Amino acid sequence: MSNVAGHGPSGQGATTRAAIAEAASHLFAEHGYAGTSVRAIAAAVGIDPALVVRYFGSKERLFLETVRLPLPIAKAFDGPLESLGERIVEAMLSGNLPERLATMGALMRASDSDAVREKVREIGELTFIHPLRAQLAGPDADLRARLIGAQMNGLLIALGMDDDRLTHVERARLVAVYGRAVQALVDG
Amino acid sequence: MSNVAGHGPSGQGATTRAAIAEAASHLFAEHGYAGTSVRAIAAAVGIDPALVVRYFGSKERLFLETVRLPLPIAKAFDGPLESLGERIVEAMLSGNLPERLATMGALMRASDSDAVREKVREIGELTFIHPLRAQLAGPDADLRARLIGAQMNGLLIALGMDDDRLTHVERARLVAVYGRAVQALVDG
DNA sequence: GTCTATATGGGGATAGAC
């Protein structure tokens, strides 16, 4: 933390770029895309707003380069197929859920842009569709994998809507009930 | 446009408000919330941007007053419970689907605002939760109804992402496969 | 009352000086 600042405004390009990316990542997750101004990012790093644009080309490209949606569901694919539905839901709710919801919200709210929508598709493709399709049998495997992805997005969005009726439900109940719905697509 | 005040079918006077709402509704559905400026709405009607604010208070209130997400699923609740899942999905995909996807996208992208999130919750509550909860049995009825709403949002969002792999699937296949997943929550 | 003109403050992005 102390290696970022300390020797005045005459720093190196590489570390400035990394500092911008670091600050942007946090601010985007916390305040969303529209809620985060280039000026705010620059202020957090202690540089001029124009530098941010100079390093990353535009606010949108900065967002696309720094946004990370950690979905630690890789390990959920190991295990018996008959309980895969529950394991997927369980994985979606574990780890840093608040940050995941915030990032998901930031992505959705910025999905005006074609590039952002492509990014969302890409994340779903890599984390859900490909691994799932490999495990599912039947001619509808690809479709079923995509629909499981839709279920997961729906769950994250519902939780991100701050609906107390849903966010206050015990995790185990959520896993059991929604897991059955996911399992219906796993089984085909 | 030097039409003097008075009354008439030329979009002036008392019909100005309606004309603004009409133009705003179309523009929001087509270009989203952020993508639609008050200036653009005013230009479409042929008036000054300040008039829009004068009539509706703010861009956000104009959006909240004019946004309509037609979900003609009321009739889907009539019929045997064992095929309710399919009927719900069928209803979600019938009617003017492109407009529904555009409006859903506009709502999601504007969900930075608490008022918009509340609006989204309200729509889900009235169109899904209440009617569904009345038909579902068991102690988890409320939870299951909300999760079906999450599934529907997930489906709309996935379709709105312009993923050809999903939008090109025949409607009947989508209804059959996703309907089973919904049915899993109907059955409990 | 209805509408127009204008001012304010903030945003992203650019050109060019150190």
Place this chain on the structure above:
DNA sequence: GTCTATCCCCATATAGAC
């Protein structure tokens, strides 16, 4: 490489003209 100065677009609020 870095920053200063600037441009254009936006939403919003206020004052004043019909």
